[in-house]
Amino acid sequence: xxxxxxxxxxxxxxxxxxxxxxxxxxxxxxxxxxxxxxxxxxxxxxxxxxxxxxxxxxxxxxxxxxxxxxxxxxxxxxxxxxxxxxxxxxxxxxxxxxxxxxxxxxxxxxxxxxxxxxxxxxxxxxxxxxxxxxxxxxxxxxxxxxxxxxxxxxxxxxxxxxxxxxxxxxxxxxxxxxxxxxxxxxxxxxxxxxxxxxxxxxxxxxxxxxxxxxxxxxxxxxxxxxxxxxxxxxxxxxxxxxxxxxxxxxxxxxxxxxx
Ligand SMILES: [Zn+2]
Numbered sequence: 588x589x590x591x592x593x594x595x596x597x598x599x600x601x602x603x604x605x606x607x608x609x610x611x612x613x614x615x616x617x618x619x620x621x622x623x624x625x626x627x628x629x630x631x632x633x634x635x636x637x638x639x640x641x642x643x644x645x646x647x648x649x650x651x652x653x654x655x656x657x658x659x660x661x662x663x664x665x666x667x668x669x670x671x672x673x674x675x676x677x678x679x680x681x682x683x684x685x686x687x688x689x690x691x692x693x694x695x696x697x698x699x700x701x702x703x704x705x706x707x708x709x710x711x712x713x714x715x716x717x718x719x720x721x722x723x724x725x726x727x728x729x730x731x732x733x734x735x736x737x738x739x740x741x742x743x744x745x746x747x748x749x750x751x752x753x754x755x756x757x758x759x760x761x762x763x764x765x766x767x768x769x770x771x772x773x774x775x776x777x778x779x780x781x782x783x784x785x786x787x788x789x790x791x792x793x794x795x796x797x798x799x800x801x802x803x804x805x806x807x808x809x810x811x812x813x814x815x816x817x818x819x820x821x822x823x824x825x826x827x828x829x830x831x832x833x834x835x836x837x838x839x840x841x842x843x844x845x846x
Contacts, residue, residue, distance in 0.1 A: 609700030723761035
């Protein structure tokens with residue numbers, strides 16, 4: 588179904604809710620303030636699945652909604668984010684690295700400033716799912732899919748799907764590409780195995796295909812003023828500027844990103 592061009596949806600990317608100040612961290616107090624900011628504007632935080640169900644039914648993204656996504660499945664989602672979301676009646680999508688559940692974020696070089704942190708257990712994930720949190724896949728081992736063979740990409744997706752089904756008794760619908768890394772193979776397989784897939788393309792979603800949904804990383808919205816501007820629909824130009832800067836860095840320094 589075609590989505591009207593003027594209809595935009597912010598899909599926010601969080602990673603860890605912790606006080607370290609790393610590039611992928613949002614402090615617990617800041618997170619609580621951001622959720623207050625949504626409620627003050629009568630904007631609801633929801634899961635990706637909820638927003639997509641609305642778009643499939645109505646042909647447009649829901650109004651006064653932002654989608655809250657959390658990559659990597661840090662255990663601090665359970666401890667620090669969930670109580671805040673619960674107070675506001677919000678939901679969210681957590682993209683889990685299924686082979687690390689109950690373990691640590693030790694799948695590769697960690698983003699600067701981020702220590703070794705625990706990942707959700709399956710028991711915690713099951714409790715979250717019962718509370719309305721969508722549990723999606725962020726692959727089995729957090730490999731950059733652009734550097735994998737077709738068979739490896741397929742395995743990363745299928746094994747993570749099977750793990751979620753086994754532990755939670757539900758079929759995951761959403762997927763997030765590690766490091767935002769997409770190529771024709773990973774895109775084709777993600778479209779086969781999942782209803783929707785998220786990239787790290789820095790902008791609000793519009794009439795995008797569901798297998799390459801752009802998101803707005805909270806790293807760029809740490810200031811309260813910027814966050815408020817995004818909610819008021821006034822930040823598209825700033826995001827375009829940052830997007831170009833990021834692309835240039837990747838071309839000149841082969842920076843594949845740490846997210
Ligand atoms: Zn990740």
